[in-house]
Amino acid sequence: MKIVTLKQLVSMSLFALAVVLLPATSFAELPVPSHITPPVGEHVGEDVPQPIEFPHNRHVKDMKINCMYCHTYARRSKVAGIPPTSKCMGCHKMIATEKPRIQKLTEYWEKGESPRWKKVHDVPDYVHFTHEKHIKKFVFDADFPVEDVQQVCGLCHGEVREMTVAEKKKPLNMGFCQRCHEANGGPGDCWKCHK
Amino acid sequence: MSLKNILENFSYYRRDAEAGGHHEYEHRFAMAIDLDICTGCNACSTACYAENNLPVVGKERFEAGQAMHWLRVERYWDEIEGDYPEQGAKMIPMMCQQCGAATCEPVCPVAATYHTPDGLNAQVYNRCIGSRYCSNNCPFRVRYFNFWSYYEDSWPEPLRMQLNPDLSVRDKGVMEKCTFCIQRIRNAKDKSQREERPLVDGDIITACAQACPTDAIVFGDTMDPESRVSKAWAKHQIHRGPVTAKKQKADEEIRGYRVFDELNVDPSVMYLERVRDTEV
Amino acid sequence: MSVKVNRRKFLKMLGWGGAGTALAGCDMPTTVTLEEGKEEVVSYLMPEEYVIPGIGVWYASTCTQCEAGCGLHGRVREGRVLKLEGSPDSPINHGNTCMMGQSGVQSHYNPDRITAPMMRKGGNLQAISWEDAMAELSKRVGPSSGVDGKRVGMVTGTISGHQSVLVSELLGQLGSKNHYVHEQINTSVWRTVCRDMLGDETPKLNFDKARVVLSFGADFMGVWGSPVHNMGEYAKFRKGAERGTLVQIEPKMTMTGANADLWLPANPGTEGALALGIANFIIDRGWNLVDVPARIRGTLKQYDLVTVEKVTGIEAEKIKRIASLLSERSPSLVLAGASVENQENGYDSVAAIMLLNLIMGNVGNTIGATAKFAEASMQAKQGGTKDLLLLAKALSDKKLDVLLTYNTNPVFTAPDVLQVQAGLANVGFKVAFSMFPDETTLSADLVLPIHSGMEDWGTHVAAYQPEGAVMGFQQPLMEPIHKDTRGFGDIMLSLLKLRGSDFAKFDDYYSYIQTSLLNMPSSIVTSTGSKEETWNGILQNGIVKTKGTTTPLVPKLVDVRYKPAANNSEYPMHLVPSARLGMWDGRHANIPWIQEAPDQIAKVVWGSWAELHPKKAAELGVKNGDYVRVTSASGSVETQVYVHKGIHPDAIAVPVGQGHEEYGRYAKGRGVNPLKILNPIMEKRTGELATYATRVKVTSVHKTGRLVKMGGSEVQVGRKFVRTISSSVFQRTEKEV
Amino acid sequence: MSNHRLLAMFKDFDDAFEVVDKIKGKALSSVEIDDVTMMSPIEHPDIDEKLGDRPSNIAYFTLMGAIFGVTFGFFFLAAAQASFLVQPQGGKPVIALPTNFVLMYEMLIFFAVWTTVITFLGMSGLLSRRGTLYSEKLTVDEIGLVVEVSDGDLESVKSFFKENRALEIREEKV
Amino acid sequence: MSQVIQDKVIDEKLEWSRINADVIASMQSPRRAYWVALAVCIAMLFCAVAAEIYQYKYGMGSAGLNNPHMWDMYIATFVFWIGMSHAGTLLSAILHIIHAQWRKPIYRFAEAMTTFSLMTAGIFPMIHLGRVWNLYWVLPYVSDRGIWPNFRSPLVWDAFAISTYLSSSALFLFIGMIPDMAILRDHTTGWRKKFYGILCLGWRGDDRQWRNFRRTYMLLACFLIPLAISVHSIVSSDFAMSIMPGWHITTFPPYFVAGALYSGCAAIMTLFVALRYFFRMEEYMTLNIMEKTCKLTFAIAMVWTYLNLIEFAATWYGHNIYDKELLIDKATGPYAAVFWTMIFCGMVVPFTLCFQKLRRHMPSMLVVSILLNLGMYVERWMIVAPTLAMSHQPHQWDVLWGTVIQWAIVFGSFGWFGLLFLIFVKLFPCVSMYEVKELCFHLKHEIEEEEHEKQHAAKAKAGATAGGGASPAGNPGLEGA
Numbered sequence A: 001m002k003i004v005t006l007k008q009l010v011s012m013s014l015f016a017l018a019v020v021l022l023p024a025t026s027f028a029e030l031p032v033p034s035h036i037t038p039p040v041g042e043h044v045g046e047d048v049p050q051p052i053e054f055p056h057n058r059h060v061k062d063m064k065i066n067c068m069y070c071h072t073y074a075r076r077s078k079v080a081g082i083p084p085t086s087k088c089m090g091c092h093k094m095i096a097t098e099k100p101r102i103q104k105l106t107e108y109w110e111k112g113e114s115p116r117w118k119k120v121h122d123v124p125d126y127v128h129f130t131h132e133k134h135i136k137k138f139v140f141d142a143d144f145p146v147e148d149v150q151q152v153c154g155l156c157h158g159e160v161r162e163m164t165v166a167e168k169k170k171p172l173n174m175g176f177c178q179r180c181h182e183a184n185g186g187p188g189d190c191w192k193c194h195k
Numbered sequence B: 001m002s003l004k005n006i007l008e009n010f011s012y013y014r015r016d017a018e019a020g021g022h023h024e025y026e027h028r029f030a031m032a033i034d035l036d037i038c039t040g041c042n043a044c045s046t047a048c049y050a051e052n053n054l055p056v057v058g059k060e061r062f063e064a065g066q067a068m069h070w071l072r073v074e075r076y077w078d079e080i081e082g083d084y085p086e087q088g089a090k091m092i093p094m095m096c097q098q099c100g101a102a103t104c105e106p107v108c109p110v111a112a113t114y115h116t117p118d119g120l121n122a123q124v125y126n127r128c129i130g131s132r133y134c135s136n137n138c139p140f141r142v143r144y145f146n147f148w149s150y151y152e153d154s155w156p157e158p159l160r161m162q163l164n165p166d167l168s169v170r171d172k173g174v175m176e177k178c179t180f181c182i183q184r185i186r187n188a189k190d191k192s193q194r195e196e197r198p199l200v201d202g203d204i205i206t207a208c209a210q211a212c213p214t215d216a217i218v219f220g221d222t223m224d225p226e227s228r229v230s231k232a233w234a235k236h237q238i239h240r241g242p243v244t245a246k247k248q249k250a251d252e253e254i255r256g257y258r259v260f261d262e263l264n265v266d267p268s269v270m271y272l273e274r275v276r277d278t279e280v
Numbered sequence C: 001m002s003v004k005v006n007r008r009k010f011l012k013m014l015g016w017g018g019a020g021t022a023l024a025g026c027d028m029p030t031t032v033t034l035e036e037g038k039e040e041v042v043s044y045l046m047p048e049e050y051v052i053p054g055i056g057v058w059y060a061s062t063c064t065q066c067e068a069g070c071g072l073h074g075r076v077r078e079g080r081v082l083k084l085e086g087s088p089d090s091p092i093n094h095g096n097t098c099m100m101g102q103s104g105v106q107s108h109y110n111p112d113r114i115t116a117p118m119m120r121k122g123g124n125l126q127a128i129s130w131e132d133a134m135a136e137l138s139k140r141v142g143p144s145s146g147v148d149g150k151r152v153g154m155v156t157g158t159i160s161g162h163q164s165v166l167v168s169e170l171l172g173q174l175g176s177k178n179h180y181v182h183e184q185i186n187t188s189v190w191r192t193v194c195r196d197m198l199g200d201e202t203p204k205l206n207f208d209k210a211r212v213v214l215s216f217g218a219d220f221m222g223v224w225g226s227p228v229h230n231m232g233e234y235a236k237f238r239k240g241a242e243r244g245t246l247v248q249i250e251p252k253m254t255m256t257g258a259n260a261d262l263w264l265p266a267n268p269g270t271e272g273a274l275a276l277g278i279a280n281f282i283i284d285r286g287w288n289l290v291d292v293p294a295r296i297r298g299t300l301k302q303y304d305l306v307t308v309e310k311v312t313g314i315e316a317e318k319i320k321r322i323a324s325l326l327s328e329r330s331p332s333l334v335l336a337g338a339s340v341e342n343q344e345n346g347y348d349s350v351a352a353i354m355l356l357n358l359i360m361g362n363v364g365n366t367i368g369a370t371a372k373f374a375e376a377s378m379q380a381k382q383g384g385t386k387d388l389l390l391l392a393k394a395l396s397d398k399k400l401d402v403l404l405t406y407n408t409n410p411v412f413t414a415p416d417v418l419q420v421q422a423g424l425a426n427v428g429f430k431v432a433f434s435m436f437p438d439e440t441t442l443s444a445d446l447v448l449p450i451h452s453g454m455e456d457w458g459t460h461v462a463a464y465q466p467e468g469a470v471m472g473f474q475q476p477l478m479e480p481i482h483k484d485t486r487g488f489g490d491i492m493l494s495l496l497k498l499r500g501s502d503f504a505k506f507d508d509y510y511s512y513i514q515t516s517l518l519n520m521p522s523s524i525v526t527s528t529g530s531k532e533e534t535w536n537g538i539l540q541n542g543i544v545k546t547k548g549t550t551t552p553l554v555p556k557l558v559d560v561r562y563k564p565a566a567n568n569s570e571y572p573m574h575l576v577p578s579a580r581l582g583m584w585d586g587r588h589a590n591i592p593w594i595q596e597a598p599d600q601i602a603k604v605v606w607g608s609w610a611e612l613h614p615k616k617a618a619e620l621g622v623k624n625g626d627y628v629r630v631t632s633a634s635g636s637v638e639t640q641v642y643v644h645k646g647i648h649p650d651a652i653a654v655p656v657g658q659g660h661e662e663y664g665r666y667a668k669g670r671g672v673n674p675l676k677i678l679n680p681i682m683e684k685r686t687g688e689l690a691t692y693a694t695r696v697k698v699t700s701v702h703k704t705g706r707l708v709k710m711g712g713s714e715v716q717v718g719r720k721f722v723r724t725i726s727s728s729v730f731q732r733t734e735k736e737v
Numbered sequence D: 001m002s003n004h005r006l007l008a009m010f011k012d013f014d015d016a017f018e019v020v021d022k023i024k025g026k027a028l029s030s031v032e033i034d035d036v037t038m039m040s041p042i043e044h045p046d047i048d049e050k051l052g053d054r055p056s057n058i059a060y061f062t063l064m065g066a067i068f069g070v071t072f073g074f075f076f077l078a079a080a081q082a083s084f085l086v087q088p089q090g091g092k093p094v095i096a097l098p099t100n101f102v103l104m105y106e107m108l109i110f111f112a113v114w115t116t117v118i119t120f121l122g123m124s125g126l127l128s129r130r131g132t133l134y135s136e137k138l139t140v141d142e143i144g145l146v147v148e149v150s151d152g153d154l155e156s157v158k159s160f161f162k163e164n165r166a167l168e169i170r171e172e173k174v
Numbered sequence E: 001m002s003q004v005i006q007d008k009v010i011d012e013k014l015e016w017s018r019i020n021a022d023v024i025a026s027m028q029s030p031r032r033a034y035w036v037a038l039a040v041c042i043a044m045l046f047c048a049v050a051a052e053i054y055q056y057k058y059g060m061g062s063a064g065l066n067n068p069h070m071w072d073m074y075i076a077t078f079v080f081w082i083g084m085s086h087a088g089t090l091l092s093a094i095l096h097i098i099h100a101q102w103r104k105p106i107y108r109f110a111e112a113m114t115t116f117s118l119m120t121a122g123i124f125p126m127i128h129l130g131r132v133w134n135l136y137w138v139l140p141y142v143s144d145r146g147i148w149p150n151f152r153s154p155l156v157w158d159a160f161a162i163s164t165y166l167s168s169s170a171l172f173l174f175i176g177m178i179p180d181m182a183i184l185r186d187h188t189t190g191w192r193k194k195f196y197g198i199l200c201l202g203w204r205g206d207d208r209q210w211r212n213f214r215r216t217y218m219l220l221a222c223f224l225i226p227l228a229i230s231v232h233s234i235v236s237s238d239f240a241m242s243i244m245p246g247w248h249i250t251t252f253p254p255y256f257v258a259g260a261l262y263s264g265c266a267a268i269m270t271l272f273v274a275l276r277y278f279f280r281m282e283e284y285m286t287l288n289i290m291e292k293t294c295k296l297t298f299a300i301a302m303v304w305t306y307l308n309l310i311e312f313a314a315t316w317y318g319h320n321i322y323d324k325e326l327l328i329d330k331a332t333g334p335y336a337a338v339f340w341t342m343i344f345c346g347m348v349v350p351f352t353l354c355f356q357k358l359r360r361h362m363p364s365m366l367v368v369s370i371l372l373n374l375g376m377y378v379e380r381w382m383i384v385a386p387t388l389a390m391s392h393q394p395h396q397w398d399v400l401w402g403t404v405i406q407w408a409i410v411f412g413s414f415g416w417f418g419l420l421f422l423i424f425v426k427l428f429p430c431v432s433m434y435e436v437k438e439l440c441f442h443l444k445h446e447i448e449e450e451e452h453e454k455q456h457a458a459k460a461k462a463g464a465t466a467g468g469g470a471s472p473a474g475n476p477g478l479e480g481a
Helices: A006-021 A056-062 A085-092 A100-111 A131-140 A146-157 A174-184 B002-008 B043-051 B059-063 B182-194 B207-211 B228-235 C007-011 C104-108 C130-141 C161-174 C188-198 C227-239 C271-285 C294-301 C305-312 C316-328 C346-359 C386-396 C420-424 C439-443 C488-498 C509-518 C531-541 C592-596 C614-620 C727-735 D013-026 D047-051 D058-083 D097-123 D151-163 E003-007 E016-028 E032-058 E073-084 E086-097 E107-128 E132-138 E154-187 E190-199 E207-240 E252-278 E287-318 E321-332 E336-354 E362-389 E404-427 E433-466 E476-480
Strands: A116-118 B029-034 B072-076 B090-094 B113-115 B121-123 B217-221 B269-272 B274-276 C040-042 C057-062 C071-077 C080-086 C118-121 C124-127 C152-156 C178-181 C212-216 C245-249 C262-264 C332-336 C402-406 C429-434 C446-449 C458-460 C470-474 C543-545 C573-576 C610-612 C626-632 C635-643 C651-653 C695-704 C724-726 D004-010 D036-039 D143-149 D168-173
Touching: A085 A100, A131 A146, A131 B182, B002 D058, B029 B228, B043 B072, B043 B207, B043 C080, B043 C592, B207 B217, B207 C080, B217 B228, B228 B269, B274 C727, C057 C458, C057 C531, C080 C104, C104 C592, C118 C130, C130 C429, C130 C446, C130 C488, C152 C161, C152 C386, C161 C178, C161 C458, C161 C488, C161 C509, C178 C386, C188 C332, C188 C346, C212 C271, C212 C316, C212 C346, C245 C316, C262 C316, C271 C294, C271 C305, C271 C316, C271 C346, C305 C316, C316 C332, C332 C346, C386 C420, C420 C439, C429 C439, C458 C509, C470 C531, C488 C509, C509 C531, C531 C543, C573 C626, C610 C614, C610 C626, C614 C635, C614 C695, C724 C727, D004 D013, D004 D151, D013 D036, D013 D047, D013 D143, D013 D151, D036 D047, D036 E207, D047 E207, D058 D097, D058 E207, D097 E154, D097 E207, D143 D151, D151 D168, E016 E154, E016 E404, E016 E433, E032 E252, E032 E404, E073 E086, E073 E107, E073 E207, E073 E252, E073 E362, E073 E404, E086 E107, E086 E154, E086 E207, E086 E252, E107 E132, E107 E154, E107 E252, E107 E404, E132 E154, E154 E190, E154 E207, E154 E433, E207 E252, E207 E362, E252 E287, E252 E362, E252 E404, E287 E321, E287 E336, E287 E362, E321 E336, E321 E362, E336 E362
Parallel strands: B029 B269, B274 C724, C152 C178, C152 C402, C212 C245, C212 C332, C245 C262, C402 C429, C429 C446, C573 C651, C610 C635
Antiparallel strands: A116 C040, B029 B217, B072 B090, B113 B121, C057 C071, C057 C470, C071 C080, C118 C124, C118 C446, C458 C470, C470 C543, C573 C695, C610 C651, C626 C635, C626 C695, D004 D143, D004 D168, D036 D143
16 A cells, blocks of 8 residues: 655655755765665764764775674664774774874773763664664665675765764654655554654 | 545545454553452562653652552452451552553544554653643543653662663653553564564563562463463453453353453453452 | 683673663653763673673572562663562572562662761761771771670671671681571561471471461461462462462451451450360361370360350351361461461460361471471571560670671661660670661661672572572672672671681682582582583572472470460550561661552551551541551550551551661651560560560540552442452352363 | 715715715716715615615635635545554544544634635725725714716716715815 | 613713713723722732743642642633633624624623633643643644644644634634724824724725625624534533543533533623723613623523533433442532532522612622632533542542642633733723614614604504594404403
8 A cells, every 4th residue: 555645745845855955965975775765864963072083984984894893783782882892902902003092992991991982873762763673674684785784874874984983964853764664664653663 | 645545545544443443453462460369469560660660759749649650559448347358358450451442542632642553552752742631531540640750859879770771761741651561562572573483472571460479460462362361361251342242251250351341442451350268 | 701700890881871771751842952972872891792782681690688588580781780570490489579579679779878888986977998997897806806706796687598607607706606686577486386396497388289278467478488489379379270268367457368268357366266266166076187185185175166256356156167167178278477476475376376287187288398408507597586685685784895787677676675776885896787877777886888689699598498498699780889888798708817717718709609609519419510500500590409408397286375465454455566568677668669669458658557447446536647646665656547447456557667767768757666666575485576465555646647548449439340259159160161 | 987086974874875865866977876985984774775786795705715624624634644654543443534523614614714804804995005085083973975976077966965964075086 | 661762771872972982081091990900910910920830840740630630620720711702702793693782882892801711711721731842743734753633632623623713703803893993093192093003904984894894794703603612512522522420421512512601691791890890881881781691691591500400410310320429429529519619609699690680780790790600610620620530440539629839820810811801901992882883873763763653653543532432453342241
């Protein structure tokens, strides 16, 4: 049963508006996986200073490390999780130890403390969002190549490979979620996402 | 387009409870509570406080009738002539009955309460504007309203650390009620999906049922004919849906009953009558 | 990973924002501003494989909320323990919990916990460092202190397992024999009678085999024995092939009484006469299954129906019915609890009651032997109120120089006349090992804050072992919340080390119990697999199953020298200091969930009340919410009245647990403590404090208020919330299908 | 072609009506009865009779508004209900007719009232510029008669006025 | 004296210019009592505002509401004000349609009362909301979240009905005032002249305007009557659509409408007395009008009494145990005093209106009308509170008398209403000048006509007497027998 409704009219017009208003970006954007109708919406993030200025671009673009290598809980839990310090140290005991950021990290490790990261991507406390299910649906169940997972992640997290510390690029509000759920057949039941 | 939608699916949109509803239920969670072995010990209620972030309101607010016990163990005395209540007291754990044709749902002005495909009576806290009509229209009076910002003084540090992150802590102005531990249902479903198997009886257990020292509370899915609760419902001749002649109990002496069944709200909680040895 | 690695490291808490912790779900205004970079996320340092943020992990442990020793599973997420459930592996609670077990987390996270050691300086307790505290302790009880070991005392609650070993070791090292085990809520008299008449203090009670349970004041589902276990057994008793019948005889309806098929209040203190009357009637009719010697027969003869009716106030017809019930539906189980035990004639009454078990052939049938933990030093040391009296005497006689207190609160539970508080002044140095600033703790000179049951290691051997001898294993569910608390075991170990001993080889309590458990002789456990496997098994199950020793029961009839309590015209009423599941003896008064949870019978919350029969209330001209003064020869309390029919007209029940003068914000200054006005009457044979023997007079103080209780109407007004059918119908419709 | 506009003020309706009758009766070449406008502090019941049939079509618009309201009401509600997926409530259908009838009824009245008022503002020439021929006495107790005349009939109309005790006559060129 | 003259509600010989002058003067210089009343109203409003700020900050618990009593006096007061709003419609629309001329001097303030009591009523659901800052969720607006209000909820019907009624009755009031605005434009000076110049929308009083005006006014009146009835039926649906005993009653819609008209009429009587005094309106708001209002009120009171008794009877005979027990509890339980106050004020007090002497005695009427209003207020409370106090679930039975906060807000709502009303009557003529003129005009004609007829009849009689004893209509034979 295909339902095209007022709501979709609205979202279509919003989409059109967004397309018109979007500044023409010249750099190569992440391709959108063909099996997903991407969520629509943009957000101008703030600069959030982190205890260690983690360079996502270096790890993702240059080193070609998969998102889920570090954010390993994403496919197993509702939270993607900040990688445990042991994971960082796994490489950085050897690699780039002379760099100030790494030295700072080593300092933390030796003190037995975790850096206190600032949260950038967040949903309200009354929202139940689970990474696991989204990755299952859009990556594993869709037989999408896992090495390209950043295309899926990017739909909500923006082009992380271009950032150093993470920046919020999508509004992540209910309209954003709702439009995507409708377009991709996600659940429409309130209690699926609200707790 | 909307017009087309309405016209094409009109009959679908017009199905009501008697016609099986517009819902394709995935589950219909229900309970069977045996009042014969319910001792009234209050473990269920405390477990509910622990599981569902229920605030402790304190003496003054309790006195004002603003307590938040989603599950309360009601105690009634017999209306007896004699000197003593020789058959003891009557205890009944009373929580949201998750009615199939709930009276609270249609009166909410903002649709903050509705029926889920799991057969539950959902309350979406962040949609609620606090008109409190739902509670007024609940014959069981099991909806609780956040009359104050309870969270401010219910959990002084470090009590706050006990709060269950799987569900919201509610601020003032919001209605809330028993959810049949939706967070446990959600987790169990996630787990079964993760393990790629269907949900089976026993995967989900509500906090009250788990705590109950006598296992008087049985929780399960009535759509699963093999579940303990289905069997209990069948054994006690209680059927889903409003009571009609067809659905009446064949043997009136069988213990199962639903409170206020005569109001046709189709509660999801079946109680089993208390038994007393009248010969002693 | 090596077994030796301290597991606590991995339980480090994640930050609040760690993984979607929900707080204040619906803040105003509704347009939720999710400002970026306002919340913190803290990652694990080095997680275990199975620890995943956002998913709870269950750890097994043992409940420390009362002495029953139920197995627990604690749900831990992001390093915080969130919820406790019963462990299905535990033979005691079979996966169930009571409200006290559920509230374990609130005891652990309690905002009023002591967070640093305190020392009395110039009359006030002041925070000091652990080094100073331990130095002080060493100065007072260490080898160089010159303390006379005989003048050192220790008061604890029921204690078992390795803790008990350490305590005994310490006292032994000091040469002290003054270990007072004080439990306000106890079954001491019953245990003594069981020992005398059955040869086993804690026989196994097979509720499931009984067709009738006749309980004289034993609130076995509430505060008698092992309540969660008993409730599970009760369910079996009701759900068996034939639904069992419960008859409860007690002056004030307890939760067990509320579930009885027949509830009767005999005149308080005359339950023994009733039991003898029943026995006499049974023997008269020749229904007894075991013969009775002539001398006992002779005693029984005095208890003919007319006399018994007169003494007990129970109609002869009812006595006959109970007697015939016992004979028709044998086997039965006859129990005696607080309201019978804690009378002046407690022992004799219980013995009379036990006589019924003996003559009805219940011994070996519904009453069986239990397995005992093979290592005697680790068995539970059970207490009662006798030790409280002894302690009070020692205090007033100035026999103690040093007093250590742990896990008990005698200052709160002792009647005023015993002058425990004043007596403590006679003790030179008092050390309290405590989580909470309760009355006893605040009377101490040195207060050592200890870990909660969710932060510490430990072992517990329950006194009542229904299915084989098991040891409950307690492991920390999370890092200590407060950095300045220590484990009781650790402190004991360091005290022991002061004098140098075998214990010097253990770094800490953890390594002590680990070594001890892994090296248990094969006479106690059959070990299979490597030590690592064994240890992991213990961690996983939270239970150590051992080979217990079982000695068969030896029934022995004793002479019953029963004498009913005398009347007292000045103080005509009987004071019932009732206890309930939840509040227990008052130790849980600072748990908000327990305070907010209504009393099972009166449904009153957050305070004290006095239960009165409507007849008496009418005589006094009081109604619900009015204040009355309850005066005994030793003092008086004033509280609000709750009127209901579930109480003997000559009794007034004031619940125990409230009336704390200290403790935390939830307990302090709330309600009244009926224990304070008890007269110092001893049970004649056992020397226990006869807590139910105090006579009082009740007067209205002509003040009224609103009784804060749950529930509007006391009756269903014909609405059929709880419907009742008769057992015979039930039997027909459900049991015979 | 009428190029003059005359205003005459009268003490009472009867005087004014006589003038109207005269204008009707004399059949002046340039003055039709439709050129006569009567201004009064109150509405005289006979005014229609005297000035002839001058229709007011507000009711048609009201009807339109009502019909629009009721149809829009139904489809708006039904569309909203059918697109709002969380509608299963209390065992009631998604498109619940009894409730929609209630709301349609309200919307009928709402739209009808507003169309009526808006049409009234338009049709009665409110919110438009007032001519200069106006006297404040019109809102006290005098009756005004405005006649549009051409040069030829100007004097005869004036004389009618005077004959009928006109209190004041004003004149303006168009 | 003839019937017309005896019943005449106003002196037809009033100079039209004097009508203008009197009304304008009244607006400009009321008695001192007016200012006192204004000050009292502001003080009352202040109480409510302070209470509301507290409640907004700390939550609904400060109103003392609790689990069974999720609604209490706020909703009762809401219903009360909604009810009061019906009088304006009744007097103005219904009496307009049936051409009852006597409404003309008093309908203006009745209509204003409608609008302002609606504005007061409309505030109450907001005050009562737990999260009032989300009130707009009740409105049907297109949102990208794809969510709508729940059209099934009687509260949403309320929102629709009240906004329709408020806008319609405000328009009705405004349209009816246009000719008066023109009068004020022409006869005031300064800011008032400019103000009324804008509001009269360029009214000249020509025949086209009058014709359309009459048509529009009639159409609006026709719509307003069913609207008013629907509004109060919908308010009754808040209760009748529920499942609760004492609420789920079929006769509720007509009962509510009757109650509404009743309380509205009582309020008109109160305001009649007050305005008559404040603005020295003795010549316009005559005792004859008061008498008619009283008679109307009495009639409606009897309708309400009847429906109320019917409700009791239906409950009694319906034999639904929950309903029946509740009814018994109302009469004998904790709310008995309130219940019997309602019965006394609503059913017994109106009989005072049967006495002409009392009807013409203004102080008595003030007291009576306030008693009637009190009766109507407690009637609403008796609808809301006992059901909540003693519903299906005996475990949750509770009696609530409200806290200071709740009382202050309820009390203050009278201040708010009074303030709005007093400002209105100061700014706008509370007596419709043009319609009083019409009234005088018609009255004069009727009297003339009557006198004419009388003279005619006298002449005819004289003629007949002169013509001899023959009586054309009589039957002398029979009469003689």
